[in-house]
Amino acid sequence: MHSRSIHPALSGLKFWWPAIILLLASSLGFTENAMGASAAEIDVSVNVAMKRFYNQVEGAKEFARGAKGLLVMPNVKKAAFIVGGEYGEGALRIGGKTAAYYNIVSGSFGLQIGAQAKDIIIAFMTQEALNGFRASDGWEAGVDGNIALITIGAGERVDTRTIKDPIVGFVFDVKGLIADLSLKGAKFTKLKK
DSSP states (O other): OOOOOOOHHHHGGGGTHHHHHHHHHHHHTOSHHHHTOOHHHHHHHHHHHHHHHHHHSTTHHHHHHHOSEEEEEEEEEEEEEEEEEEEEEEEEEETTEEEEEEEEEEEEEEEEEEEEEEEEEEEEOSHHHHHHHHHOSEEEBTTTBOOEEOOOOTTOOOOTTTOOOSEEEEEEETTEEOOSOOOTTOEEEEEOO
16 A cells, blocks of 8 residues: 655645635635625626726727627635635626626635735627526536637727637736736636525
């Protein structure tokens, strides 16, 4: 019988895992109140995120009008201390109206520390992409569909004529669009609200 050896730096962590998980959960707001946002609260947050999107990204209003549906995930919180976790709740908007509510959950492992909040907007540019998302019990980015993340520089304009991907994503914070980010592995699940 072979026993696996644990790297000396990680051997002491086995006793800290419960504390690390608790710290991450509290940092992300994984409490009953935070996870139980009402439909009205989510809609207000979605409206605020859309306003930020329109203000920060030139051409965003016109781009949004060309999408078959927009999944808006406001204030997605990420916290990490070696193990990282991300959680947020948002709404799928079709024709400017909320069609359903979703959450996003993702995790990561590696050298990381810190916390941040960001808004994620995923635009379904074709009816086929939107239908595939809506039909899924738990849609995973990179598995059930690829999201082309848009990063445009200052003075550039987002334009539906130049973007041909069926699913397009924007990730931004108070400073603007965030580059060098991946949504691969993020799972979106429909909520009952």
